[in-house]
Amino acid sequence: MSGAIEVLEPGLLTLVEDLGRPGWAHVGVGRSGAADAGALRLANRLVANDEGAAGLEVLLGGLRVRARGPLTVALTGGRGPAWVDGRPVGHEAVLELADGAELRLGTVVAGLRTYVAVRGGIDVPPVLGSRSTDQLAGLGPAPLAAGDVLPVGHAPRDWPLVDVAPVGPWPAHVELPVVPGPHADWFDDPLARLCWAHDYLVTPATNRVAVRLDGPVVARRPDRVGRELPSEGLVVGAVQVPPDGRPVVFSVDHPVTGGYPVAAVVRRHALGRLGQLRPGDPVRFVRG
Structure with a gap:
């Protein structure tokens, strides 16, 4: 030490x-x-x-x-x-x-x-x-x-090469690039529905498990209404859509399985943005 x-x-x-x-x-x-x-x-x-x-x-x-x-x-x-x-x-x-x-x-x-x-x-x-x-x-x-x-552990042998890192201004509006998820066929063009020119708002029920959103509903296809899925594996960034149609984006402490359809998945390079979203922040999905 x-x-x-x-x-x-x-x-x-x-x-x-x-x-x-x-x-x-x-x-x-x-x-x-x-x-x-x-x-x-x-x-x-x-x-x-x-x-x-x-x-x-x-x-x-x-x-x-x-x-x-x-x-x-x-x-x-x-x-x-x-x-x-x-x-x-x-x-x-x-x-x-x-x-x-x-x-x-x-x-x-x-x-x-x-x-x-x-x-x-x-x-x-x-x-x-x-x-x-x-x-x-x-x-x-x-x-x-x-x-x-x-x-605190023992310090590495090499010293830092810079005193400060150049970082840009904090974005006023967060965009999450997404690709179709494994259950995209449960929805009529889920990316079009998610990526309307509308914002979702981060709700207070957000934590390290999931970012819960309020905004435009992502409706299931008529032939999928009332149907259930067996539990399947989940990944960080999965955009799951429960029956109320309001997306839930899973974060780092997500469960390893889930039973609601995953309409889309956030691109890996944008996952850090999830961890900085706070209640009330506007979020927009974009095609990745």
Whole structure:
């Protein structure tokens, strides 16, 4: 161990996440991992970690931690004010914390989840090869609580090559590129129905399991109304349509099986956008 992070205030919900535990779906365990994997990868690159090192996923800000030993950290993903010992600091930049320094995250104003990477990674014990918290399966570390002390692993040998990463402005309107799903034949041209020039709105019933949407109904074909499907395997990004016709987009802690038809699937490169959607955000599906 090369240091530790002491949790003073955990915020609304802070989880330890890496890139997940693939390869266990056949026994009912999903991959899980960071809801915005691209943001975690960037944070790890900034502090010269392996991209899959475990970091902290902070929902809507509010985290306050103290460095035990000198630490190098970076913040990415959802943006909001941040301070080190009361001094404002930026995102997508390498930050040095002296022993005893306090890092505090304010309320996120763009996006939903901020990622904190620390050089060496969060070194909690892995479960099935991953340090990720899977809230649906109940695997991995518990959500952080005040008083927790998280060990930090040994720093990699190489140092960061940049001080800051150029990142563009936060998009005012999120588009999700989709392709037809395995049950597209349950609907009359499901992509046309999903991709009308209308927005869906993210509902408050959204979490790491699924992004639930309100908006135009995706109706089944008349010959499919009232029919049921046997449970089948699900993937992250699956756009499932329950009987009320309002799409549900599955996120990183999704169940491994489901019984409602999947009309479309979000393209892999856009999956991180799901993890940053907050209630009330407008979303538009586009043909991928």
